Amino acid sequence: MPLATTRRTGLVDQVIAQLKDAIAEGEWPIGQRIPTEAELAESLGVGRNTVREAVRALAHGGLLEVRQGDGTYVRATSEVSGAIRRLCGTELREVLGVRRALEVEAARLAAEVRTDEELATIAELLDQRDTAYRTEELETYIRADTEFHLAVVRAAHNDLLTELYRGILEAVIASVAATTDTRLPETEAIGHRGLLEALEAGDSARAMAEAAGFLDELIQEA
Structure with missing residues (x-):
């Protein structure tokens, strides 16, 4: 399911919400590498810094795992x-x-x-x-x-x-x-x-x- 284009307010929160939806709905299964920052930024119509902040928040919540030099992988389907x-x-x-x-x-x-x-x-x-x-x-x-x-x-x-x-x-x-x-x-x-x-x-x-x-x-x- 393609990600929707975000509005220009609360961009980080919107990106976080859309990435969480993609994970929960199985767009990216557990263990799979998600698209790069550049690819996500282009899909969502936001800057790479916005994507980076959203990914960092989801990694802190345990949904994503950032592997330096390799990419970002899905670790879990919910914060719980x-x-x-x-x-x-x-x-x-x-x-x-x-x-x-x-x-x-x-x-x-x-x-x-x-x-x-x-x-x-x-x-x-x-x-x-x-x-x-x-x-x-x-x-x-x-x-x-x-x-x-x-x-x-x-x-x-x-x-x-x-x-x-x-x-x-x-x-x-x-x-x-x-x-x-x-x-x-x-x-x-x-x-x-x-x-x-x-x-x-x-x-x-x-x-x-x-x-x-x-x-x-x-x-x-x-």
Whole structure:
């Protein structure tokens, strides 16, 4: 999607907003190098200094990474994601610890307020996940497992909790991949049937225990 020409007021803020939109909408995926300052300045009809300030602000927010002599790359899709990625870095144990904090609380709330439709979605995703594991379809398994956990978080009906979890979604995907590729196909998939049963029964204590249990195991192994 081409960037729109900016107005002559608040240029830096306008450029920041348009670059953020391009990132959020997938114009430049995570890990991809964005156009040069000169190319962006020409596209937007602004000076290179304006573009430089906007890029610097987004790099400070964690969305972009400036690599001297190489270019500027997309690092995250939102400020929340960028901030948490900076806090977590690449340490698997830290990512799993953040996941534990969010997913255990989400499981507790979901057991109390989930709808039948949400429960059906969670069950369907779990079936897809387990089937993909048995058939050794790693990418499908990672996607289904991530969507399963996100569906549980959504079923908690807490918008802020969901936004925080979506903010670390890239890190969640990476953690699922990191804790799966060494397991396939020798071992069974980490079981989540107990969590599903707890949600179905409305048992918040068991839901919390199930959500914490497998993450504690992964943290010990990391």
